[in-house]
Amino acid sequence: MRISFSRTGGFAGIRLAAAFEPGVLSPAVEQDVRQLALHAHFFELPGELQSHSPGADRFSYQVSVEDGEHRHEVRISEAAAPPALRALLRLLTELAIQHARSAPAHH
Amino acid sequence: MTSRCVHAGQRASHPVFCTILPLHILKHIAAHGEPGHKQWAIATLSVTERLRGRRHAFGYFQPSAGIEEKRRTIFDAEHKERLSGKRMRGEGESKSKDPAVNQAYEGLGTTFDFYAQLFERHSIDDKGLRLDAFVHYGEDYDNAFWNGNQMVFGDGDGKIFHNFTGCLEVIAHELTHGVTQYEADLEYHDQPGALNESMSDVFGVLVKQWKRKDSADKADWLIGKGILAKGMHGRALRSIKDPGAAYDDPALGGKDPQPGHMKQYIKTKEDDGGVHLNSGIPNRAFYLAAAAFGGYAWDKAGPIWYRALTTSLRPRSQFKDAARATIAAARDLFGAAAEKKVEAAWSEVGVI
Numbered sequence: 001m002r003i004s005f006s007r008t009g010g011f012a013g014i015r016l017a018a019a020f021e022p023g024v025l026s027p028a029v030e031q032d033v034r035q036l037a038l039h040a041h042f043f044e045l046p047g048e049l050q051s052h053s054p055g056a057d058r059f060s061y062q063v064s065v066e067d068g069e070h071r072h073e074v075r076i077s078e079a080a081a082p083p084a085l086r087a088l089l090r091l092l093t094e095l096a097i098q099h100a101r102s103a104p105a106h107h
Numbered sequence: 108m109t110s111r112c113v114h115a116g117q118r119a120s121h122p123v124f125c126t127i128l129p130l131h132i133l134k135h136i137a138a139h140g141e142p143g144h145k146q147w148a149i150a151t152l153s154v155t156e157r158l159r160g161r162r163h164a165f166g167y168f169q170p171s172a173g174i175e176e177k178r179r180t181i182f183d184a185e186h187k188e189r190l191s192g193k194r195m196r197g198e199g200e201s202k203s204k205d206p207a208v209n210q211a212y213e214g215l216g217t218t219f220d221f222y223a224q225l226f227e228r229h230s231i232d233d234k235g236l237r238l239d240a241f242v243h244y245g246e247d248y249d250n251a252f253w254n255g256n257q258m259v260f261g262d263g264d265g266k267i268f269h270n271f272t273g274c275l276e277v278i279a280h281e282l283t284h285g286v287t288q289y290e291a292d293l294e295y296h297d298q299p300g301a302l303n304e305s306m307s308d309v310f311g312v313l314v315k316q317w318k319r320k321d322s323a324d325k326a327d328w329l330i331g332k333g334i335l336a337k338g339m340h341g342r343a344l345r346s347i348k349d350p351g352a353a354y355d356d357p358a359l360g361g362k363d364p365q366p367g368h369m370k371q372y373i374k375t376k377e378d379d380g381g382v383h384l385n386s387g388i389p390n391r392a393f394y395l396a397a398a399a400f401g402g403y404a405w406d407k408a409g410p411i412w413y414r415a416l417t418t419s420l421r422p423r424s425q426f427k428d429a430a431r432a433t434i435a436a437a438r439d440l441f442g443a444a445a446e447k448k449v450e451a452a453w454s455e456v457g458v459i
Contacts, residue, residue, distance in 0.1 A: 006377070010250040011277060012268065012331065012344045013304075013383020015360045054255030056284040056295055056303065060378065079254070086188055090246070100358045101266060 001030045002066040004073075005092045011057045018096035029095070030067075036088040037065055043072045051079035061089055177219040177230065178237040181208045184244040190257060192241065207242040207272045211260060214278030215240060221279070221314045222286070225405055226413055231285035238282075242272055251277050253284035267358055269336045275318060276330050280311035291420035298425045300382035305389040306416055312347055313409050323397045323404045329353065348394045350387030367391040369426075369457030388456050389429055395452035396433070400445070411436045411449060426458045 003025075006017040025033070037043065042065060051058070061081075064073035081089060176198065183193045183205070195208045202209050215238045222228040230236045240258040248261025251271040258281045263269040271277050284307050287293055293303035308330050316326045331344030331353075341354020341363070350365035365387030366372060372388065373381045393412060397404035411433050419432035430453035438446035453459045 008378040009383065011252060011271070011280065012250070012334075013378060013386075014344070015377065017360070054288055055253055056288075056307070057250065057252040057281065058254075059250060062377075083188070093249075094247075097264060097266060097358075100360070 001025065001033065002064075003033065003092065003095075004062075004064040005096050006062045007059050007089075007093060007096070009058060009060045009078075016093070016096050016100060018099040020095070020099075025095070032091060033065070033088070034067060036084075036091055037067070037070075040082070040084040040088045042074070042085070042088060043070045045072070045074050045085070047074060049074060049076045049080040049085075051077040053079055055079060063089070063092060177216060178235070179212055179215050179219075180237065180239050181211050181215075182239065182241045183208065184241045184259070186243055186246050186262075188245045188248070190241055190244075190254070190259065195242075205242070207260070207262070210272040211240045211242050211258070211278065214272065214275050215258070215282065217275060217318050218279040218282045218314050221310075221317050221405075225317070225409065228286070231282060232289040236285075251281055253281045253288075255288065258282065263334065263336065265336055267336055267339065268334050270334055274331060274334050276308075276311035276315045276332075277334065279314035280307040280330065283307040283310040286310070287416065290417045291424065292422045293420060293424060294422045295379055295382060297380035297382075298385070299423050300379050301385040302389055302420065302424060302426065302429050304382045304386035305393070306412070308345060308347060308386060308390050309393045309412055310409075313405050316403070317405050320403075322402055323408075324401065326404070328394055335359075345383075345387070345390070347390040348398075350391050365390075367456060388458065389426060392430070392433075392452045392456045392458065395455055396437075396449045399448040399452065407437075407441055407445060410440055411445070414440060430459045 001020070002022055003018075003020040005019070006015060008015050042063075059078040061076040061078070062073070063076065065071070076085065076089070078089075179196075179198050180194060181196045181203070182191075183195050184190065185192050195205060196203045196212050203212075219230060219238065222230075230238065238258075239256070240260065242260045244259045244261045247264035249264050249268045251258070251260045253259075258278070260271045260277075263271060284303070287303050287306050293299040293306070295303055311330060312326070312328060315321075316323075319326075321327075327343075328348035329343035329346055332342060334344070335341050335354065339354070339358065340356040341359065343353045345363070345365060346353045350367035351363050353363040353365070355362040364373065365384055367387050368391075369388060373384045375381045375384070378384060393408060396411070397408035400407040414436040415429060415432035419435065420429060424432070430450075434446055434449050434453070437449040450459070
């Protein structure tokens with residue numbers, strides 16, 4: 001499984017991004033991602049899920065997943081994400097934070 | 108633009124307001140609001156229709172207008188990503204045992220007072236809109252946002268962010284998004300979006316300075332001080348005085364990328380065209396103007412920016428429009444010397 005994830009916007013406006021090449025994530029984590037992606041119908045989503053409701057400081061996501069014959073990339077406004085997709089975004093966010101925290105400090 | 112009744116004998120710092128809630132807003136809430144608000148909007152529409160039938164002169168006055176007080180309600184989203192939950196504290200009620208509830212309540216009150224006392228503005232819409240806020244939104248949710256009607260605060264994940272409600276400028280920033288929505292209604296992308304973000308940062312930091320009675324030369328000019336979790340390398344999320352110098356940490360993607368000059372303007376599709384990045388440019392213009400005036404930033408620079416936001420800027424305004432609007436506002440409010448100071452500020456950041 002190959003995953004590319006970025007989250008931008010939010011009040012902080014800080015970019016959180018991570019890319020996971022095949023074999024980087026444990027099989028158990030890959031299975032969790034697979035389950036949540038299937039539950040969210042991720043591979044059938046349109047390429048863009050945008051919200052036109054008013055508001056500010058929501059997150060924007062860009063998610064790409066390759067898993068066997070499945071391959072899809074979606075840009076998502078947080079406000080437009082249904083609950084099942086939010087569950088997938090939560091897991092990917094958690095993985096990206098772990099990845100960022102493990103990056104070598106330069107101080 | 109707005110309706111306000113300042114009754115004879117009232118001090119300017121405590122204006123009395125007549126509250127009118129436009130029909131289109133009520134209808135919007137009835138159609139798209141959260142369940143509790145839908146119910147309220149439908150009930151209000153029903154009353155309004157009855158009033159209209161009986162007393163044409165009343166039009167669409169919201170009958171519950173009480174009027175000079177703020178109307179805050181804090182809800183606990185109970186760690187779910189939905190805007191319903193337990194009502195924790197209403198206006199005038201005693202403190203909650205939950206510090207986040209009390210912080211949100213106090214922050215909303217301070218921001219309301221700032222706009223009322225400095226600009227005679229009655230709440231976000233200048234028509235007495237009730238202030239509803241949700242705390243404990245989502246699990247480890249790293250954000251605070253304005254959803255078009257309400258403020259929403261996560262708790263942070265504790266590793267990168269924490270304590271959004273403990274930071275007054277975060278609350279004032281979110282409320283100012285509401286003010287902008289009801290005034291210039293700056294579109295949330297590219298330069299109009301960066302101006303929208305900048306207005307929220309500018310008034311966010313002004314509310315903090317006003318509360319602390321910090322003069323422009325003593326203030327820290329930081330946004331989000333105290334919300335970075337322990338171990339993060341940074342003073343805050345943004346520096347209005349020195350964009351690009353707020354933090355430097357790999358967990359935050361490296362160094363603060365905000366530009367402070369048009370030469371460094373960031374062209375990107377992410378973040379709605381870099382609205383949280385390029386806001387550094389108008390932010391710095393505001394700081395430079397405030398520093399040139401000296402004293403308290405809310406005395407001159409604040410009213411100039413507020414006048415531009417509420418009278419001149421439009422949904423698709425660009426940085427140059429903001430420069431023109433604030434320069435004209437400076438001249439109208441404080442004369443030629445002030446006009447030159449604001450002009451110099453925008454020139455120094457490369458906008459004009």
